[in-house]
Amino acid sequence: MKTRIIQNQPDDDGTPPPARVAAPPDSHPSARRSVMSFVRNHPVISFFVLAYALTWATLPFGSFFAPGALLAALIIAFLNDGLAGLRAIGARLIRWRVRWVWYVVAVAVPLLVHFVTIGINQAMGAPSPNSGQFAPWYGLALVIGMNMVDPMGGPFSEEPSFRGFAQSKLQTTRTPLAATALMAVAVAGWHLPLFLISSYGLQPYEAVTTVAVTFWYGWLFDHAAGSVLITLIAHATEGSINTSDLWPTGPDLTRETWLYVVVWSAVAITLLIASHRFWTRPAPISATSPAPTPERVS
Numbered sequence: 001m002k003t004r005i006i007q008n009q010p011d012d013d014g015t016p017p018p019a020r021v022a023a024p025p026d027s028h029p030s031a032r033r034s035v036m037s038f039v040r041n042h043p044v045i046s047f048f049v050l051a052y053a054l055t056w057a058t059l060p061f062g063s064f065f066a067p068g069a070l071l072a073a074l075i076i077a078f079l080n081d082g083l084a085g086l087r088a089i090g091a092r093l094i095r096w097r098v099r100w101v102w103y104v105v106a107v108a109v110p111l112l113v114h115f116v117t118i119g120i121n122q123a124m125g126a127p128s129p130n131s132g133q134f135a136p137w138y139g140l141a142l143v144i145g146m147n148m149v150d151p152m153g154g155p156f157s158e159e160p161s162f163r164g165f166a167q168s169k170l171q172t173t174r175t176p177l178a179a180t181a182l183m184a185v186a187v188a189g190w191h192l193p194l195f196l197i198s199s200y201g202l203q204p205y206e207a208v209t210t211v212a213v214t215f216w217y218g219w220l221f222d223h224a225a226g227s228v229l230i231t232l233i234a235h236a237t238e239g240s241i242n243t244s245d246l247w248p249t250g251p252d253l254t255r256e257t258w259l260y261v262v263v264w265s266a267v268a269i270t271l272l273i274a275s276h277r278f279w280t281r282p283a284p285i286s287a288t289s290p291a292p293t294p295e296r297v298s
Contacts, residue, residue, distance in 0.1 A: 036079065039076060039079050039080060040079075040080055043076055043077075043080045043169055044166050044169050044170055046076050047072050047073055047076045047161070047165060047166055048072075048166070048186050048190070050068075050071075050072035050075060050076060051068055051069040051072035051073070051161065051190060052189070052190060053068075053072075054068030054069075054071055054072055055068030055069060055190065056068075056193060059193055059197075062199070064193060064194060064200065066152065066153065066154050066157040066158070067151060067152060067157045068157075069157050069158055069161040069162065069190065070156070070157045070158075070160055070161045072161065073089060073160060073161035073164070073165040073166070074086060074089065076165070077089055077165060084290075087290070088164075088290035089160050089161075089164050089165055089228075091290055092160065092163075092164040092168070092226060092227065092228040092229075092290070093159075093160050093164060093228045093229060093232070094229060095225065095226065095227040095228065095229055096227070096229055098224045098225045098227050098230060099224075102220070102223065102224040102227070102230050103230065103233065105220065105234075106220060106224075106230050106231070106233040106234035106237065107144075107233060107234070107237050109216070109234070109267070110234055110237040110238035110240075111237060111240075111241075113238075113260070113263050113264055113267060114241045114243070114260075116263055117243075117256060117259045117260045117263050118246065118256070120259050120263075121247075121252065121255055121256045121259055124255060125252075126247060126252040126255065126256065127247075127252070129246035129247055130245060130246055130247070132245070133241065133242060133245055140240055140241075143240045144233070144236045144237050144240045145236075147235075147236035147237075147239050147240060148232055148233065148236040153239075154235070154239065155232055155235035155236045155239060156232065158187075158235065159217075159228050159231045159232040159235055160228050160232075162183065162187055162214075162217075163217060163218070163221045163228055163231050164228040166183060166186075167179060167180070167183055167218060167221060167287075168226060168287060168288055169288075170182060170183065171222075171283035171287055171288050172283075172288045174283075175279065175280055175281065175282065175283070176218060176219075176222055176278065176279050176283050176287075177272075177279035177280055179218070179283070180214060180215055180218035180219075180279075183214050183218060184210075184211040184214040184215060185211075187210060187214050188207050188210045188211050188214070191207065191210050192207070195207050201244065203257065205258075205261060206257065206261060208261050208264075208265060209260060209261050209264050209265075211268075212261075212264040212265045212267065212268035213238065213264055213268075215268040215271060215272065216234075216264070216267055216268060216271065217231050217234065217235065219271050219275065219278070220234055221287060222278070222283055222284055222287040223278075225284070225286040225287070226284070226286045226287035226288070226289075243256060243257065243260060
């Protein structure tokens with residue numbers, strides 16, 4: 001039997017039918033697969049690379065784009081885990097059912113550091129600080145609340161991303177000490193332009209404060225059942241007092257800045273020594289699992 005060959009026939013008017021145009025082949029499928037494979041295998045590294053890129057991208061325009069960290073966490077979480085990754089970040093942010101003592105600690109420790117620093121500075125010869133930012137009496141609480149919800153501020157951008165995403169993932173395979181040490185280096189590096197560019201008003205040695213408070217936030221995050229809400233309150237409280245407004249520019253203000261570094265370093269060292277067993281054993285499940293679990297830390 002002869003095979004029948006069917007060919008395109010011209011239209012009735014003799015015009016040949018239009019040729020079918022094949023879809024262009026995907027020119028870089030292997031590159032995309034490689035990028036996605038890297039993101040899935042190294043989500044924390046991918047997060048910090050993207051966080052640095054997004055935050056530092058605005059430096060030529062005189063701006064430090066703090067929300068870049070949160071955007072990076074949301075992007076990597078979605079690429080890595082889909083909607084479940086986004087829900088995990090959100091669940092930590094609204095995890096409010098923790099022991100009441102952690103709410104108190106989150107507010108008390110940063111304020112205590114501020115007031116101890118002020119007291120030592122006065123004992124070393126500084127005059128009484130400018131108390132304008134503490135009036136009216138509810139002003140401090142109002143500033144803390146505003147810091148918590150400011151989408152362009154550091155607390156709201158950093159806590160869901162640094163603690164809620166990066167720290168919780170690092171702790172799945174590392175002790176809290178190892179995970180927090182890595183976080184301290186990466187977070188201090190993310191802040192680096194603030195310490196090196198004079199227009200931002202910070203000194204390079206203040207990077208030590210960032211390292212110290214990273215250990216404090218890591219300790220608090222794990223003890224408060226992995227609640228980003230608690231570390232957000234602590235971070236907002238830490239930034240509620242503008243230390244540069246307490247004294248005019250001069251030796252008193254310089255000494256206060258150094259004392260602030262020293263006091264926070266003392267807090268971090270105390271936590272490392274007093275809670276040495278906590279730092280060297282596996283992190284609590286509540287600080288690594290997206291689902292809330294009962295607290296089991298001491």
